[in-house]
Amino acid sequence: xxxxxxxxxxxxxxxxxxxxxxxAAYTIGDKVEDFKLQNVDGTMKSLxxxxxxxxxxxxxxxxxxxxxxxxEDRLIELHNEMAPKGYxxxxxxxxxxxxxxxxxxxxxxxxxKEKEFPFLYLKDSEQxxxxxxxxxxxxxxxxxxxxxVVRYTGAIDDSPKEPEEVTVNYVTEAIAALEKxxxxxxxxxxxxxxxxxxxxxxxxxxxxxxxxxxxSRPGHQKPSPARLIDMMDMDNDSMIxxxxxxxxxxxxxxSLDANKDGKLSxxxxxxx
Numbered sequence: 001x002x003x004x005x006x007x008x009x010x011x012x013x014x015x016x017x018x019x020x021x022x023x024a025a026y027t028i029g030d031k032v033e034d035f036k037l038q039n040v041d042g043t044m045k046s047l048x049x050x051x052x053x054x055x056x057x058x059x060x061x062x063x064x065x066x067x068x069x070x071x072e073d074r075l076i077e078l079h080n081e082m083a084p085k086g087y088x089x090x091x092x093x094x095x096x097x098x099x100x101x102x103x104x105x106x107x108x109x110x111x112x113k114e115k116e117f118p119f120l121y122l123k124d125s126e127q128x129x130x131x132x133x134x135x136x137x138x139x140x141x142x143x144x145x146x147x148x149v150v151r152y153t154g155a156i157d158d159s160p161k162e163p164e165e166v167t168v169n170y171v172t173e174a175i176a177a178l179e180k181x182x183x184x185x186x187x188x189x190x191x192x193x194x195x196x197x198x199x200x201x202x203x204x205x206x207x208x209x210x211x212x213x214x215x216s217r218p219g220h221q222k223p224s225p226a227r228l229i230d231m232m233d234m235d236n237d238s239m240i241x242x243x244x245x246x247x248x249x250x251x252x253x254x255s256l257d258a259n260k261d262g263k264l265s266x267x268x269x270x271x272x
């Protein structure tokens with residue numbers, strides 16, 4: 001027993017922050033703690049101050065990720081449809097706002113104006129909010145009810161890149177269930193998108209090395225095959241098709257596709 005206690009103490013001392021962060025992530029049925037973040041207009045906004053709501057559609061997104069961009073018009077339509085029902089979108093950008101990353105509050109304000117977003121666009125500048133939700137992708141959705149209880153998490157719909165190919169609108173169906181007093185089914189789906197950029201970590205947007213190209217900047221390394229697949233594998237077959245490939249990886253696709261089957265495996269990606 002003493003050895004187990006010592007081992008547990010060592011694990012906490014070495015990995016405590018990661019373990020705490022994972023345990024703190026909200027799950028279905030958890031009540032969310034209210035928070036306050038800066039909106040693109042410079043004002044501070046919190047969920048509790050939003051009037052006449054039946055719930056909230058929180059969307060972790062950003063300016064640069066191609067998946068996030070593919071959903072911008074759909075988010076506008078979704079907000080215009082759901083806000084009158086009491087379910088407004090609250091968009092949150094947790095990506096590091098570096099000068100060349102396109103995700104500073106000024107960049108966000110510019111994008112907000114260009115796209116005429118009808119919803120709040122908040123900056124998680126200290127990156128304290130997304131870990132509480134366990135958000136990993138842009139875009140990634142969390143639907144809360146009026147008591148700020150998590151009722152759905154995951155994808156917006158089943159077509160990350162092509163709106164005309166959507167067959168299931170997960171968010172719309174989840175809210176329809178809530179309006180009937182029912183539990184959303186499914187309540188959890190897999191969000192597809194770029195990894196949220198952590199401070200000091202590899203970039204998740206197309207300007208970083210994650211898109212498959214090498215990055216010669218000091219301290220930056222190209223992502224592993226597993227990370228590339230996690231980012232770009234939209235049909236969950238553990239491979240990247242030519243249609244799914246992004247950035248430099250798309251340009252190098254033909255040379256990497258050794259067996260010419262139109263898909264890149266981990267082994268083929270590992271040779272890049």
